[in-house]
Amino acid sequence: MTPNVWSLYALMLKSRLFEEAIAQLWHxxxxxxxxxxxxxxxxxxxxxxxxxxxGDAMALDHRGxxxxxxxxxxxxxxLRELLGxxxxxxxxxxxxxxxxxxxxxxxxxxxxxxxxxxxxGFALAAQYxxxxxxxxxxxxxGAMNQGMLMESINLSSVWNLPVLFVCKDxxxxxxxxxxxxxxxxxxxxxxGLGIPAVEVDGLDVxxxxxxxxxxxxxxxxGKGPTFLHARCVHLEGHFLGYQLLRIVRAPFREMPEITVxxxxxxxxxxxxxxxxxxxxxxxxxxxxxSTVRDPRQDQTNDPVSHARAALQSDLARLRELEDQIEKExxxxxxxxxxxxxx
Amino acid sequence: xxxMFFTQAIDDALAQAMADDPRIVLFGEDIPLLRRNLLxxxxxxxxxxxxxxxxxxxxxxVAAAMAGLHPVxxxxxxxxxxxxxxxxxxxxxxxxxxxxxxxxxxxVVRAPCGGGYGDxxxxxxxxxxxxxxxxxLTVIVPSTxxxxxxxxxxxxxxxxxxxxxxxxxLSESWLEFLGSGGRCTVDYDVPPEGAQGPVPxxxxxxxxxxxxxQRRGTDITIVSVGVGVHRALRAAEMLxxxxxSADVMDLRTVSPLDRSTLCEVVSKTGRLLVVDEDxxxxxxxxxxxxxxxxxxxxxxxxxxxxxxxxPYARCLEDQTLPNVERICAQAKELL
Numbered sequence: 001m002t003p004n005v006w007s008l009y010a011l012m013l014k015s016r017l018f019e020e021a022i023a024q025l026w027h028x029x030x031x032x033x034x035x036x037x038x039x040x041x042x043x044x045x046x047x048x049x050x051x052x053x054x055g056d057a058m059a060l061d062h063r064g065x066x067x068x069x070x071x072x073x074x075x076x077x078x079l080r081e082l083l084g085x086x087x088x089x090x091x092x093x094x095x096x097x098x099x100x101x102x103x104x105x106x107x108x109x110x111x112x113x114x115x116x117x118x119x120x121g122f123a124l125a126a127q128y129x130x131x132x133x134x135x136x137x138x139x140x141x142g143a144m145n146q147g148m149l150m151e152s153i154n155l156s157s158v159w160n161l162p163v164l165f166v167c168k169d170x171x172x173x174x175x176x177x178x179x180x181x182x183x184x185x186x187x188x189x190x191x192g193l194g195i196p197a198v199e200v201d202g203l204d205v206x207x208x209x210x211x212x213x214x215x216x217x218x219x220x221x222g223k224g225p226t227f228l229h230a231r232c233v234h235l236e237g238h239f240l241g242y243q244l245l246r247i248v249r250a251p252f253r254e255m256p257e258i259t260v261x262x263x264x265x266x267x268x269x270x271x272x273x274x275x276x277x278x279x280x281x282x283x284x285x286x287x288x289x290s291t292v293r294d295p296r297q298d299q300t301n302d303p304v305s306h307a308r309a310a311l312q313s314d315l316a317r318l319r320e321l322e323d324q325i326e327k328e329x330x331x332x333x334x335x336x337x338x339x340x341x342x
Numbered sequence: 343x344x345x346m347f348f349t350q351a352i353d354d355a356l357a358q359a360m361a362d363d364p365r366i367v368l369f370g371e372d373i374p375l376l377r378r379n380l381l382x383x384x385x386x387x388x389x390x391x392x393x394x395x396x397x398x399x400x401x402x403x404v405a406a407a408m409a410g411l412h413p414v415x416x417x418x419x420x421x422x423x424x425x426x427x428x429x430x431x432x433x434x435x436x437x438x439x440x441x442x443x444x445x446x447x448x449x450v451v452r453a454p455c456g457g458g459y460g461d462x463x464x465x466x467x468x469x470x471x472x473x474x475x476x477x478x479l480t481v482i483v484p485s486t487x488x489x490x491x492x493x494x495x496x497x498x499x500x501x502x503x504x505x506x507x508x509x510x511x512l513s514e515s516w517l518e519f520l521g522s523g524g525r526c527t528v529d530y531d532v533p534p535e536g537a538q539g540p541v542p543x544x545x546x547x548x549x550x551x552x553x554x555x556q557r558r559g560t561d562i563t564i565v566s567v568g569v570g571v572h573r574a575l576r577a578a579e580m581l582x583x584x585x586x587s588a589d590v591m592d593l594r595t596v597s598p599l600d601r602s603t604l605c606e607v608v609s610k611t612g613r614l615l616v617v618d619e620d621x622x623x624x625x626x627x628x629x630x631x632x633x634x635x636x637x638x639x640x641x642x643x644x645x646x647x648x649x650x651x652x653p654y655a656r657c658l659e660d661q662t663l664p665n666v667e668r669i670c671a672q673a674k675e676l677l
Contacts, residue, residue, distance in 0.1 A: 029528045032528055033462070034523075035523075084460075093653045096462075097464065098654065110464045111421075111425060111464065145395045147395065147397050173371070175372045176375070176391050181391060239523070243524075254524075261379050265380070265383045273385075276385025276386070277383060277385060279385055280381040280384070281381075281382045284374065284381060
């Protein structure tokens with residue numbers, strides 16, 4: 001079997017435009033608190049979710065809107081949930097980090113690593129109630145240091161649970177570069193717990209689709225869990241308003257608020273010697289500089305453009321598809337913004 | 343007299359203590375960025391980032407405290423203590439008793455708490471009652487910059503585990519980091535006196551377990567902690583206009599509770615209204631009633647608390663968390 005790149009691109013573009021609409025709502029202040037988008041990880045989500053069948057389950061992290069949309073949850077319901085409307089997906093009670101759809105067996109959580117035990121439990125239920133069904137866990141590289149996730153990989157290994165563990169690795173754990181807080185290689189961890197680890201390019205939707213296809217066949221046939229590791233770049237950082245990206249995008253506005261207290265504290269008597277202080281300062285500057293050189297600034301790291309490039313031989317069909325998706329999302333947005341029923 | 347923002351005051355008191363005591367080290371997720379001002383003064387040896395491994399680094403903080411360090415362990419949110427509760431419940435809180443009083447774990451766990459900015463029920467809990475339920479844990483919930491700094495110093499001098507809760511609605515940096523994210527398009531009902539205020543030129547520790555009367559009245563005593571204190575003060579002003587005179591008492595620490603001040607103040611008015619942003623059942627509000635019963639203080643009692651999981655929708659959230667309208671209505675019913 002080969003991937004249908006057209007339908008994968010359609011899923012990814014739809015998700016991208018959908019999440020850009022969410023970003024706009026957030027910037028306009030119609031969404032109050034945090035907002036974590038999946039922009040940049042669409043190839044991973046699309047490549048995996050295209051294999052899901054009726055009865056399969058998903059355990060999602062705090063950026064679940066892309067996965068829910070691609071799984072077929074009504075996008076108007078998702079948006080109305082994010083706007084806190086009583087007729088939103090969860091009645092306005094859950095919100096963007098806590099999106100749940102019983103109908104789709106899909107549960108999100110804002111607790112890092114919680115997708116591990118959740119997927120294991122969904123898979124356990126599948127073993128009894130829906131033989132042949134699978135559970136997918138989506139999580140980031142930061143979550144790989146969370147005990148409950150590592151325990152869940154082991155549990156799934158020894159109980160031979162039908163789980164696909166999908167690590168969307170963007171190299172960052174919130175504002176910390178993962179390599180500074182992660183020992184060893186992630187794939188080795190999975191292998192060390194007795195499950196196969198598959199490495200795939202998270203920017204290449206066809207590659208993800210193929211890797212997920214093989215993994216899913218194994219899992220469905222009772223061969224136990226697989227760990228899929230895919231690198232990607234979160235185009236908006238950890239969440240919207242991500243401080244490090246704001247510094248890069250508007251340095252003159254953002255820097256004084258940071259540098260003035262920083263300098264004052266650096267110069268204050270009492271504390272470490274100059275060498276230690278400089279070492280601390282170096283750490284702060286290195287974090288900011290790593291954002292300046294950040295791959296998020298580089299459009300070649302955008303999986304949607306990447307997928308589009310493969311389809312440019314048929315520009316007319318491509319434009320028709322894009323027009324249709326743009327229209328669809330703009331209709332979704334219009335419906336989502338309709339007045340709350342009294 | 344200097345003025346400071348809420349979190350700035352905590353960091354300033356912490357810095358003063360760190361300059362005096364080299365045993366104090368600070369760690370948690372994203373600390374190099376979040377506490378960058380402390381990092382450049384005290385160096386990466388004492389201010390360090392941790393992986394997203396709460397069970398490991400909180401547990402390590404507890405044991406490091408038992409072995410002579412004085413760690414300040416930061417959690418991203420009090421809600422996330424759910425991931426690593428064992429370190430507090432079964433270890434930090436038990437060390438002193440299990441050792442026959444010979445060994446303690448002087449760790450300070452600093453965590454943002456509370457709601458009012460639209461992050462939903464997994465990220466806006468208060469949980470101080472849940473924590474205070476465990477014998478052996480000290481739980482501090484300041485409501486002003488001056489109290490926050492003074493109590494942080496006290497926490498650092500305390501010979502046992504202390505949970506120091508920092509309400510996000512009072513914290514200039516948390517509200518910016520988790521709420522507005524640099525936007526001007528969102529509004530939060532921030533109590534100005536709690537978010538910024540006068541602080542001493544040199545920090546002195548404030549007594550743990552000592553409540554303060556923020557406002558004196560004759561008809562009713564309103565008792566609260568954290569943001570609730572400011573809601574109560576606002577309600578008291580409104581009640582004043584209707585001829586009702588209210589005390590407002592800030593407990594400042596949930597455990598240990600200031601039983602004597604509570605009884606003394608409430609026995610004068612004969613009416614207690616508890617305003618508690620934490621959950622209503624099995625918590626602080628019921629505990630205060632129990633103390634009065636035990637001490638034979640005759641009182642009319644009511645409470646305004648959070649009764650359910652905090653809804654995501656801002657309009658529902660505002661009704662769920664104790665607000666000025668609910669406090670006023672409940673106060674009038676008590677009279």
